Amino acid sequence: MTIQSQPDAQALQAFRSAAETLLSGARSVSLLADFLADRFGVRQQLAHWLEAVPLPHATLLMGKGVLDEQRYGFAGTYAGEGCAAGTRRVIEQADVILTIGVRFTDTITVGFTQQIEAAKTIDVQPFSVTVAGQTFDALPMSRVIEELQQLCQRYAARWTLDHCQPAPLVTDDRPGLTQNAFWQAIQDFLRPGDLIVAEQGTAAFGAAALRLPSGAKLVVQPLWGSIGYTLPAAFGAQTAEPERRVILIIGDGSAQLTVQELSSMMRDNLNPLIFILNNDGYTVERAINGASQRYNDIAAWNWTQIPQALSTACPAQSWRVLETVQLTEVMRLIADARRLSLVEVVLPRLDMPPLLQQVSASLHQRNSA
Ligand SMILES: Cc1ncc(C[n+]2csc(CCOP(=O)(O)OP(=O)(O)O)c2C)c(N)n1
Numbered sequence: 322m323t324i325q326s327q328p329d330a331q332a333l334q335a336f337r338s339a340a341e342t343l344l345s346g347a348r349s350v351s352l353l354a355d356f357l358a359d360r361f362g363v364r365q366q367l368a369h370w371l372e373a374v375p376l377p378h379a380t381l382l383m384g385k386g387v388l389d390e391q392r393y394g395f396a397g398t399y400a401g402e403g404c405a406a407g408t409r410r411v412i413e414q415a416d417v418i419l420t421i422g423v424r425f426t427d428t429i430t431v432g433f434t435q436q437i438e439a440a441k442t443i444d445v446q447p448f449s450v451t452v453a454g455q456t457f458d459a460l461p462m463s464r465v466i467e468e469l470q471q472l473c474q475r476y477a478a479r480w481t482l483d484h485c486q487p488a489p490l491v492t493d494d495r496p497g498l499t500q501n502a503f504w505q506a507i508q509d510f511l512r513p514g515d516l517i518v519a520e521q522g523t524a525a526f527g528a529a530a531l532r533l534p535s536g537a538k539l540v541v542q543p544l545w546g547s548i549g550y551t552l553p554a555a556f557g558a559q560t561a562e563p564e565r566r567v568i569l570i571i572g573d574g575s576a577q578l579t580v581q582e583l584s585s586m587m588r589d590n591l592n593p594l595i596f597i598l599n600n601d602g603y604t605v606e607r608a609i610n611g612a613s614q615r616y617n618d619i620a621a622w623n624w625t626q627i628p629q630a631l632s633t634a635c636p637a638q639s640w641r642v643l644e645t646v647q648l649t650e651v652m653r654l655i656a657d658a659r660r661l662s663l664v665e666v667v668l669p670r671l672d673m674p675p676l677l678q679q680v681s682a683s684l685h686q687r688n689s690a
């Protein structure tokens with residue numbers, strides 16, 4: 322999809338010269354992209370740009386997958402204070418920062434801790450661009466990107482490429498199946514082109530640390546965070562793209578809100594791979610407030626029996642795993658499954674992926690201030 326509209330010639334000229342002033346004087350330039358770049362159809366354009374001009378680049382969690390995470394220069398998922406020091410450095414400390422379709426939102430910036438100085442930023446939005454604080458309207462995103470790519474090609478020889486590898490996943494030596502072990506197994510399980518849908522909860526925060534294979538896409542919704550969204554979203558995604566491998570990762574609390582859509586998926590003979598993170602309730606809420614309060618508890622379900630209750634001719638297969646070796650063995654079995662596969666992953670109640678630990682610490686600090 323490309324959004325077409327006529328650019329204002331004068332605004333275009335004024336923007337070009339403002340951008341040129343900034344870029345021609347820079348010694349380093351970084352690029353940060355987010356979900357609006359995907360929604361406004363400039364994904365391919367960004368890929369060509371980064372091929373022509375190597376720049377250190379990152380996305381926010383909501384835009385994860387809009388850039389090829391296997392490309393040289395990919396620095397990880399940017400989250401302000403919540404991301405690796407190297408990711409922060411290459412994005413924030415460049416002389417000029419190009420932000421493309423970015424919306425800084427509360428949780429995924431660990432409470433707006435991003436340090437993106439307006440004076441050195443070129444901020445490209447769907448229908449306008451702001452260069453060092455000066456806004457130029459009526460300029461569509463794809464047209465602005467065309468100009469920026471040309472300017473970058475002209476001046477890139479002057480820039481140094483401050484490179485950093487994305488931080489590896491955190492490992493731990495605790496026994497049993499932990500969040501860290503689960504995400505490492507998911508990382509190893511992913512393939513190019515996968516469509517991963519991760520629910521608001523430990524799922525989305527854990528997905529932030531993945532390094533996606535080329536062509537993989539991640540669907541998350543931390544901006545509005547309406548839990549239960551991802552189960553029917555996975556149904557919609559696979560209806561739209563039946564040949565793509567759809568992997569849904571959803572918390573037990575969220576799944577209880579919209580679980581009946583499993584029945585529609587089975588009716589349509591869809592084959593999503595569904596991981597239900599059973600950590601005995603609302604862990605992401607426990608992280609914020611009332612770790613042991615009853616309002617964060619949910620009723621315990623026999624997850625592996627749910628598909629049978631929701632389909633008279635149940636085509637699904639289900640497993641419950643409590644150990645990492647069981648999880649990896651089940652992953653091997655379902656990697657190319659042609660029917661709905663549901664894996665209940667039993668995890669510790671208060672176990673959280675690293676980004677959620679940071680968000681939680683930051684919220685506690687503010688709530689007690
Ligand atoms: C519709 C809706 N109801 C309630 C909430 C508040 N809320 C946000 S996350 C969450 C708990 C999610 O729990 P779960 O899906 O089990 O995830 P995890 O335990 O992995 O964090 C709740 C209740 C919300 N965001 N949206």
Ligand SMILES: [Mg+2]
Pocket residue numbers: 572573574575598599600601602603604
């Ligand atoms: Mg849960």
